[in-house]
Amino acid sequence: MPPTTAELVHDRNLGDLLKHRDVVLEGCEAPQRTARVVLADMLGTDEARTDDAMLVxxxxxxxxxxxxxxxxxxxxxxxxxxxxxxxxxxASDTGALPVSPSNSSTEPTDVAVSGRGLFIVQRLANTWSVEQTENGKIVIAVLTQAGSR
Structure with a gap:
């Protein structure tokens, strides 16, 4: 079974925290672009690492x-x-997120029209989880560097 986000982050499997940033997206005209700019700044020149993080x-x-x-x-x-x-x-309903995201609809041979976001996150991230916050929830994805699993 893969480690949980809490295990990876809080049990120091990722090593020391080097940088941390919170970015307000509420009211932002282009929240995804804003996140990509921050990621590029924080992750630097490791293109594969940055590309996966930007997609996630x-x-x-x-x-x-x-x-x-x-x-x-x-x-x-x-x-x-x-x-x-x-x-x-x-949104506070953490149970609304599927435990095992899928890339297919109810028929195994059909590809779903929507609902692939968490499937992509699950494939690119080493682990992901959802946690309650004071006013909603946070969905967290952890990406490790190649060879550091």
Whole structure:
């Protein structure tokens, strides 16, 4: 079983925290672009790492917009061996997120028209989770550097 986000982050499997930034997205005209700019600044020149993180962040923000009334903020934590990305929204129903996201509809041979966001996150991130916050929830994805699992 893969480690949980809490295990990776709080049990220091990612090493020391190097950088942390919270970005307000509420009221932002282009929240996904804003998150990508912050990620590029914080993750630097590792193109593969940055590309995966940008796609994961974009999917998490899109899900918050589509299913939770919008993204409130974006959190990025850069560790020695990876990063943790979180998107906060105001919806409090953590049970609405599928435990095992899928890329198909009810028929195994059909591809779903929507609902692939968390499937993409699950494929790119080492682990992801959802946690209650004071005013909603945060969906967190952890991406480790190659070879640091």
């Amino acid at each position: 962040a974009s999917e998490l923000i899109a899900n918050a917009i589509q299913h939770a009334g919008g993204a409130v903020s974006f959190r990025i934590e850069v560790y020695e061996l990876g990063s943790a990305l979180g998107v906060v929204d105001r």
